[in-house]
Amino acid sequence: MENKTRTDGRQPDELRPIHFELDFAPHASGSVLACFGNTRVICAATLEPNVPRWMKAQGVEGGWMSAEYSMLPYSTLDRKKRDIAKGRQDGRSVEIQRLIGRSLRAVADLSKLPGHTLWVDCDVLQADGGTRTASITGAWLAAEVAIRRAINKGALAESPFREPVAAVSVGVLEDLGLLDLCYVEDRDASVDANIVMTGSGQFVEAQASGEEATFSHDQLIQLLDLAKGGIMKLVQLQNESLASAQLERPIDL
Numbered sequence: 330m331e332n333k334t335r336t337d338g339r340q341p342d343e344l345r346p347i348h349f350e351l352d353f354a355p356h357a358s359g360s361v362l363a364c365f366g367n368t369r370v371i372c373a374a375t376l377e378p379n380v381p382r383w384m385k386a387q388g389v390e391g392g393w394m395s396a397e398y399s400m401l402p403y404s405t406l407d408r409k410k411r412d413i414a415k416g417r418q419d420g421r422s423v424e425i426q427r428l429i430g431r432s433l434r435a436v437a438d439l440s441k442l443p444g445h446t447l448w449v450d451c452d453v454l455q456a457d458g459g460t461r462t463a464s465i466t467g468a469w470l471a472a473e474v475a476i477r478r479a480i481n482k483g484a485l486a487e488s489p490f491r492e493p494v495a496a497v498s499v500g501v502l503e504d505l506g507l508l509d510l511c512y513v514e515d516r517d518a519s520v521d522a523n524i525v526m527t528g529s530g531q532f533v534e535a536q537a538s539g540e541e542a543t544f545s546h547d548q549l550i551q552l553l554d555l556a557k558g559g560i561m562k563l564v565q566l567q568n569e570s571l572a573s574a575q576l577e578r579p580i581d582l
Contacts, residue, residue, distance in 0.1 A: 336513060337366070344497070344509045344559050349470060349570040357450075359474030361570070363467030366511055367457035372467035374475035375448045376484070392442025392489070394472070396429035398422050398464055400453040425461045426451070428534065432465045432494050432525050433472060435533045441489040447472055458512040462496035462523055469494045470567050477576050493528035495563040499552040501544060508555045520544045524556035528564045 334340060345366030354360035357373035380393055399422055402408050412418045429451060449472055451464035473493070479485040498510045500518035507514055515521055522537035537549065544552075 335507065337511065341505055341507050342555055342558060344562060345511065347563065347566055349467065349566065351470075351474065351570060351574055357471070357475070358478060359471045359476075361467045361471045361474070362454075363463045363470070365459050365463040365466075365509065367455060368459050368463050368511075369453070369455040370460060370463045370467055371450075371452045371454060372464060372471040373450045373452075374468070374471040375450070376475050376479050377446045377448065378444060378484075380444060380446055390443070391439040392445040392447070393439065394430060394433045394437060394442070394447045394449070394489075396426045396433065396449045396451060396464075396468060398426035398429060398451045398453075398461075400456060400460065404453045404456045425464065428461060428525070429465050429468050432496065432533050433468060435525075436469070436492050436494045436527055437489040438491060439489060441487050442485070445485070447475065456512070458510050458515040459498045459523075462498050462509075462525075465494065465496040465525055466563050466567065470570060473567075473571060474574050474576070477571075477574070481576055493564045493567050494525065494533060495528075495560045495567060496523060496525040497556050497559040497563060498523050499556045499559075501542075501548060501552070506548065506551045506555055508559045520548065520552070522552050522556070524553065524560065526557060526560045528561075530557060530561070 348364040350362040352360055353362040353371055354373040358376045360373040363370045363372055400409050402411060449468040451468055453460045476488050499522050500507050500510045501520035502514055502518045519542035520539050524535050525533040
């Protein structure tokens with residue numbers, strides 16, 4: 330790795346300071362304030378004893394996992410209008426919440442969630458790049474806490490999760506591959522990507538695009554390797570946070 334530092338002093342393969350504050354939303358079954366540098370996202374998981382109507386209509390057994398995502402009006406430098414004020418949901422928000430839901434379901438056995446829906450609400454408090462990747466990483470952590478509490482209470486027999494899932498952004502700026510882009514880097518990058526992986530190193534999703542630019546096979550491999558290294562560190566931090574979780578806290582189901 331070329332020895333270059335970034336505007337915030339990080340090495341190219343270095344994550345921003347990562348912090349997870351559990352039980353940030355006390356009324357949720359499980360919640361976390363996921364902080365990736367100056368990006369802060371509240372991820373709150375709620376387990377409901379119900380399933381979507383389409384599952385009932387089609388006789389689909391098991392349960393479901395879904396997510397919602399939004400950026401609060403004050404999360405950006407310029408106030409962002411609420412979706413309700415525009416009369417429709419923002420297309421970007423729809424894309425991201427579907428990505429969060431897919432990422433959770435990719436590491437889950439829904440047959441072990443019988444008759445239940447796990448909702449994860451991701452609300453961006455402060456945006457400085459990587460809000461979708463912070464949301465995915467925090468969403469799994471909040472969901473895992475909620476599931477473990479449900480098992481402790483006897484509402485579920487076992488966890489539907491096979492392993493963790495986490496995500497990180499990578500990009501190319503001035504021909505240099507970078508891990509975990511902040512807003513300024515993301516804005517100026519010639520290539521940016523969002524990578525979702527499991528704790529065992531399997532890809533869930535890889536979104537990469539050139540911004541009025543192209544990228545080579547070697548650059549793509551470099552970005553994937555950067556992302557894998559970062560995600561393995563994120564999974565370690567997820568597990569460390571779980572070790573301190575107060576799982577005996579009562580929840581309503």
